[in-house]
Amino acid sequence: MQLIHTADWHLGQSFHGQERHAEHRAFLAWLLDTLTEREPDALLVAGDIFDVVNPSLRAQGLFYDFIVDAHERLPRLDIVLIAGNHDSGNRIELPAPLMKRLRTHALGRVSWHEDGTLDAERLLVPLTDAKGTPRAWCLALPFLRPSEVTGGENQEAESDYVSGMHRVHRELIAAAKAARAPGQALVAMSHAHLHGAAVSEASERPIVIGGEESISAALFPPEVAYVALGHLHRAQQVGEPRIRYSGSPLPLDFSEVHYPHQVVAVTLDDETLAGIDTIPVPRPVAMHRIGPAPLNDVLKGLAALDDDPALPKDSWPWLEVRVELDAPLPDLRARIDAALEGRALRLLRLERRLPHVSAAGTPTPISLETLGPRTLFADTWKKRWGAPPDDDVLADFDRLQQEVLDSDDSDDTPEGRP
Template sequence: MRILHTSDWHLGRSLYNHKRYDEFANFLDWLADTIEDREIDVLLVAGDIFDTGMPSNRAQKLYYQFLNKASQKGCKHIVITGGNHDSPTFLNAPKILLEALNIHVIGSVSDNLEDEIIVLNDEQNQPKLIICAVPYLRDKDIRTVEVGESLNDKNQNMIDGIKAHYEAVYAIAKQKQLSFVDNVPIIAMGHLFATGGKVSDDGGVRELYVGSLARITEDCFPKGIDYVALGHLHIPQKVGKREHIRYSGSPIAMGYGEASQQKQVIEIQFIKKQLVINELPVPCFQPLLRIKGSLSHILAEVKLLKQKSSDAWLEIEYSGTEVVGDLQEQLNEAIAYSLLKIIRIRNQQIVSKALTQMVENETLAQLNETEVFMRCLDSFNVPYEQREMLLTSYQEIIHSLSHEDHQAE
């Protein structure tokens, strides 16, 4: 079987309030064509299909249109697991209907771990692949709260919970493997944060658990697994330099920090029981460019892009020494009659000037929830030695709220 590993589509995501539906549609069309051209039998999508738990109608339409197209293009099986951005309830809602098309959706952990084991058969109805379709493991899925536990205890309990879950699921898969005549490969899926994983500065990757806790290592996955298809980190990478444990990365740049990355999907085959991996580059469907410097430098770069008929979306950061009050007007004039689009302008001189006058007029809208909490600690003169535990407890509350399944009854 030819297998394709992808993740982190984040359908519906905007870039500074600019919609990107055309970009998502172009990627999904390319992916469907790749499935046909490469004769892909199995597509694995390791979480974060949507950017929010309540995706727009247009994002949903892209999703269902793609599933239909991929099936028509010859993809025999599609396995989708939920990520931390996804609503398990929303993903699971059409589960029974999609199974009729050999589309398997595992939105959340089930009481019966057998539900996470998917055996894929060939045209002769012979087993060819076993999938441990593990979705994003929420805090409540992997540990119980213990009175008086330290941060180290909490961290270890989370890691132990993740490891125990994979061991339990793998044990079921191994039993099935032993019952088959042929040595059927076992693939595990996951959506989690690996120790040492590379992230971009503005890719929008949220910590899955609290703070920096529960970053897993390659040892969390049983050694008998032939390939681990991971999602969550947007940069394609291996875990612990293990060839068979990989993040496919996001297929399009989620922010300007990812703009220079070569995006990819990963093709997997087992030829004579040997794992063969092929990294397939994903085309760039919407160029993103960040231009930083003096006004003369920025204008020169814009002029060069116009000459090349570029259609890039630009993030402009003015870092010159002089205050330029009409920066936006000059930039709008510079891109006139071109395909260029300015998405964001950062005027460092104006910002610096404003910051010196900001404290007295500061509003809640200008602060995130962690900054508000830290201001409260300052205002009540909370000793620094107590702040780590208080901040962690506060982050747990925020984490719980942000990961609540709002689609559930």
């Protein structure tokens, strides 16, 4: 049987204050045509369907229109999707009873039996071939929030987040092994950060603050024919070809301009992986990153860019400009705007890089992007109290920031709040 693996759509993303509806619509149209051409048996969407937990009605409309159109074109297609850390698990599962009528299975949360064991049955989705015969099981594991796998009356044996995630994976894989019949493959789908995987430079929200979010690829035994991962935006395998991040279909930050953007076509032969084919996703809107370089070099780079004024404005290329300066230049923006006047380009971001004098007296460029909330907090603490924060203070800060990230996942959050 054949599967298509994709993830990290981030529908509704606000890109430096600009919406990307046209790009998302173009990607979903391309994906629909690709499914129609290849006629796979299943589509796996490994989380971060939306960019925020309360996506706009427009973003939700794109998503649900895609589900309906896919079912109309391919009535036998199984679609399995899980919530990522940007999604609301409750929102993903809310229309699940209706989506099942469209052969779409939406998993947003894990749940537990009264005896403290995982309710694995609801996370096991049978995948059928064109004749309707079950040929594989999808282990659909949504993003695991700390509150779901640590503490609580049903998880007394696990008090640590990572060990809790390990436990969920182990119990689900054990249940899948027990459920499958001879000749049926196991396909795991998880939204997580695996040890050794390459993280995007700027655009990925950490699952857990403090660096403890990653899990081991060894969790997936050889009996699992393929592991469809989401969360990291760079397409990559982790350790072995069967364990893969599909990557995001579109660049989500200028740091991702040169990533390969793709979906993954997977062929299974009974219980084993028979082949993997990557399908490049066409980029509907070009994205350019100029610099960091001195102003004269930046202006030359801008002059060399191709642009087409005949394109509709929502198809004009996105542009980031990074200028290295020896001293503040008050009219920098005016100079850049003058260089772009009349050009079919959309300047989203202008970064000024001023020298920072290190302790050794050597100027080094510094940018707020090189700092994170944790570093800013530590620097502020040191300036206020004359000494860096100790480990307990940093741990409290990490917990507080995680609570802020998780607090968005609430039905009470106003519509459209990022």
